[in-house]
Amino acid sequence: xxxxxxxxxxxxxxxxxxxxxxxxxxxxxxxxxxxxxxxxxxxxxxxxxxxxxxxxxxxxxxxxxxxxxxxxxxxxxxxxxxxxxxxxxxxxxxxxxxxxxxxxxxxxxxxxxxxxxxxxxxxxxxxxxxxxxxxxxxxxxxxxxxxxxxxx
Numbered sequence: 320x321x322x323x324x325x326x327x328x329x330x331x332x333x334x335x336x337x338x339x340x341x342x343x344x345x346x347x348x349x350x351x352x353x354x355x356x357x358x359x360x361x362x363x364x365x366x367x368x369x370x371x372x373x374x375x376x377x378x379x380x381x382x383x384x385x386x387x388x389x390x391x392x393x394x395x396x397x398x399x400x401x402x403x404x405x406x407x408x409x410x411x412x413x414x415x416x417x418x419x420x421x422x423x424x425x426x427x428x429x430x431x432x433x434x435x436x437x438x439x440x441x442x443x444x445x446x447x448x449x450x451x452x453x454x455x456x457x458x459x460x461x462x463x464x465x466x467x468x469x470x471x
Contacts, residue, residue: 369450374457376416377445380408381459384423384443393439393465400441401425408445419447428462437465 338346384406388396406421424442444458 366451373416373447373449373455377419377447377457380419380421380445381443381457384421385441385459385461388423388441388443389461389463393437393463396425396439396441396463417448417450419445421445439463 388400391399400423403422403424406423408416408419408421422444424444426440426442428438428440440460440462442458442460444456446454446456449455
């Protein structure tokens, strides 16, 4: 036969070897804080990847506009874009950008105001609103000659 007092003592020892409620709560809080930190890193990484995509897309817009302008004669660039003209990038190609708007500015080098139709400075600028609702601007500039780049 078994002694009942002996069984209850054995049961008490087995339960006292487990975790208390406070220990489980502390472990849960520590684990929650660690997971929150990891989630914040992932969210920041996603935001940086989206911003990188936006900048790559804007670089493609700028390069496309510069290449288009390099194919035009300087006299046509002056007549169409001097001193400044706006353009809107194609929405289908750049659908992930939020309200992109562009500006093409044509100026004469060295502060000259008289057109000589041989050399102009062309600046292409794109404004857009980032995924974080911040207004951003990126621009590039080049010189275009009537004779072309390769025939100096």
